[in-house]
Amino acid sequence: MQQRIYPVSVVNRYVKQLLQQDMLLSALWVSGEISNFKRHTSGHLYFTLKDAEGSMAAVMFAGDARLLEFWPKNGQQVQVQGYVSLYEKTGQYQLYVKKMQPQGNGALYEAFEKLKAKLEAEGLFDAAHKKQIPAFPRAIGIVTSPTGAAIRDIVQIAKRRHPGIQLVLYPALVQGDGAAETIVKGIRTLDLMKEIDTLIVGRGGGSIEDLWPFNEEAVARAIAEAQTPVISAVGHETDFTIADFAADMRAPTPSAAAELAVPEISRLLKNLQQQEQQQRNLLHKKIWMQQQSLQVWWQRLQLQDPGRQLDSYRQRLDMAMQYQQNRMYQLLKEKKQQLEAQGSTLLLLSPQHQLEKGYALLTDAAGKTITKADQVQLEESVNIQMQDGRLAVQVTQKELTSKRRKA
Numbered sequence: 001m002q003q004r005i006y007p008v009s010v011v012n013r014y015v016k017q018l019l020q021q022d023m024l025l026s027a028l029w030v031s032g033e034i035s036n037f038k039r040h041t042s043g044h045l046y047f048t049l050k051d052a053e054g055s056m057a058a059v060m061f062a063g064d065a066r067l068l069e070f071w072p073k074n075g076q077q078v079q080v081q082g083y084v085s086l087y088e089k090t091g092q093y094q095l096y097v098k099k100m101q102p103q104g105n106g107a108l109y110e111a112f113e114k115l116k117a118k119l120e121a122e123g124l125f126d127a128a129h130k131k132q133i134p135a136f137p138r139a140i141g142i143v144t145s146p147t148g149a150a151i152r153d154i155v156q157i158a159k160r161r162h163p164g165i166q167l168v169l170y171p172a173l174v175q176g177d178g179a180a181e182t183i184v185k186g187i188r189t190l191d192l193m194k195e196i197d198t199l200i201v202g203r204g205g206g207s208i209e210d211l212w213p214f215n216e217e218a219v220a221r222a223i224a225e226a227q228t229p230v231i232s233a234v235g236h237e238t239d240f241t242i243a244d245f246a247a248d249m250r251a252p253t254p255s256a257a258a259e260l261a262v263p264e265i266s267r268l269l270k271n272l273q274q275q276e277q278q279q280r281n282l283l284h285k286k287i288w289m290q291q292q293s294l295q296v297w298w299q300r301l302q303l304q305d306p307g308r309q310l311d312s313y314r315q316r317l318d319m320a321m322q323y324q325q326n327r328m329y330q331l332l333k334e335k336k337q338q339l340e341a342q343g344s345t346l347l348l349l350s351p352q353h354q355l356e357k358g359y360a361l362l363t364d365a366a367g368k369t370i371t372k373a374d375q376v377q378l379e380e381s382v383n384i385q386m387q388d389g390r391l392a393v394q395v396t397q398k399e400l401t402s403k404r405r406k407a
Contacts, residue, residue, distance in 0.1 A: 009088060016086040019093065025084040030095060031103055032056075034076045036207045039238065045072065048207070049080065049095060057094040058082075064098050074208040074239075075109025078102055108208050112215055115242055119217070124224050125245045131229040133249055133260065137197035139166035140261050141190030141228070143183055146171040150204045150233070150254035157258035162265045168196060174203035179213035184222040191226045199226060200257045201243060202233030214241040223247050233257035361385040373398050 019025055032049035039045055043062025048055050058080065072078065082097040119125060140158065144150045146169060158165050170186035173179035183201065190196055201223060203211070213219060214234045223230045223246040232247035233254040244250040251257035362370035363383045370376055376395050384391040 008091070012086060012088040012091050015093075016088060019085050020083075022084075027081070027083055029079055029081045030056075031077070031079045033108075034072055034074055034078060035209065037072060037074045037238070038236075045097075047072070049078075057092060058097050059094055060097040060100065068100060070102055072100065073109075075112060076102060077109075108212065108215075112242070115215065115217055115220075116245065119220055119242065119246070124220065129224065131248045133229050133231065134197045136263055137165070137261065139168055139193075139196045141168045141170065141193065141196040141199045143170045143172050143186035143190065143199065143201045144203050144254070145174045148174065148204055150174075150202060153253075153255040154200060154233075154258040157255055158262045161259070161262045164265075165262055166195070168193065173213070175206065175210045175213060180216035180219050183213055184218050187219075187222040187226055187230070191228045196228055198261045199228050199230045200233055200251075200254070200261055201230055201247070202251070202254050202257060203235070204254060205236040205239065211235050211239060211241055214243040216242070219243055220246040231257045231261055373400055 030049060032051050032055075035048040035050055035055070037045070037047040043065060045060040045065050047058055047060075049058045050056075060080075060082075079101050080095065080097045081099040082095050084093060084095055086093045123129070142151065142154060144154075151169060155167060158167055168190060170190055172182040172186045174183070187199065187201060190199055201219075202214070205211075211234055214232070220242045223232070223243055229248045230246075231249045231251050232241070232243045233251040233256065234241045234243055235253075237252035249260060251260055361384070362376075363385065364370055364376070365381055365383075367383075370382060376382055376398060378395055378398065381392060381394050384393060
């Protein structure tokens with residue numbers, strides 16, 4: 001009989017169906033300690049739930065996580081309610097959490113809080129003890145694993161920001177037995193090297209157990225006692241260790257520690273160039289203003305020259321005379337126009353003008369103007385002045401208008 005062969009996806013789907021059909025696994029409460037806690041940018045929570053003898057992967061989606069009344073963290077003892085299923089893509093079974101409530105603190109978390117309170121009471125974390133991180137270090141000491149991602153990130157960023165910076169690595173264990181002792185030795189060894197101006201102590205992310213050497217009292221005291229300023233760079237941004245509180249500065253990641261410790265030379269050079277250009281511009285502006293001021297004073301001095309003043313007065317006198325001449329010419333022109341207008345008016349009013357229109361002027365023998373018919377008697381002689389001469393006539397008949405009688 002031929003053996004049937006199943007694809008991986010079919011097997012995963014089958015196992016998932018079996019898990020979903022189990023009544024116990026479809027809705028159960030589980031208690032344990034949170035480890036490897038991570039919050040995704042989507043809002044989903046990923047963590048490991050463990051006890052003394054085992055662990056299991058767990059996820060809580062953003063919709064359920066928004067309903068939490070507390071903020072979960074590594075080392076915390078919790079009770080969760082959800083269902084067990086299989087993620088087909090990886091074949092990993094995990095607990096899908098719907099509800100979560102605190103049950104109490106785990107052993108590591110309690111140890112963390114106890115040591116933190118002790119050292120804080122001693123003043124080990126006081127801001128007054130913090131040393132300033134040098135802005136331009138000659139060399140940087142690094143206490144971390146020689147094979148981890150942390151040293152690669154630090155070296156890459158340091159060389160990009162400052163190709164000439166000197167980096168001194170002390171290869172240390174960063175997890176497991178004996179790790180705290182090698183970290184302490186690395187801090188003290190590099191602290192004695194006078195050319196080193198800054199220390200970076202740390203490692204990449206991991207579970208609370210992986211990061212625990214940086215929660216040891218000996219490491220915290222070695223950091224606090226160092227004469228060289230120390231930057232802690234342990235885990236991810238959400239991870240906090242005792243070393244972070246003891247250090248002079250905390251960086252959320254090893255990469256961030258390199259950014260804080262190593263100056264960016266290209267930016268510094270650019271800033272220097274900008275400042276140089278600004279100073280040059282200010283100098284040019286100041287010189288230009290001085291030149292303008294000198295020009296103003298030179299012009300004022302020229303204005304005070306008697307010869308120039310006399311020339312100015314001559315020019316003003318010429319302009320005044322020209323103005324008076326123009327004004328006199330204008331007045332004469334206006335008077336001439338007025339005279340011509342008056343002459344025209346007189347011409348229109350003159351007797352000669354009326355005679356030219358066909359009218360005649362009557363006068364008696366004494367030369368008195370006759371304007372009415374009753375001023376003349378019959379048989380009386382009158383003179384008629386016309387345009388081209390004078391007539392002497394005798395009145396033989398006259399006729400009066402406006403109800404006057406006829407003679």
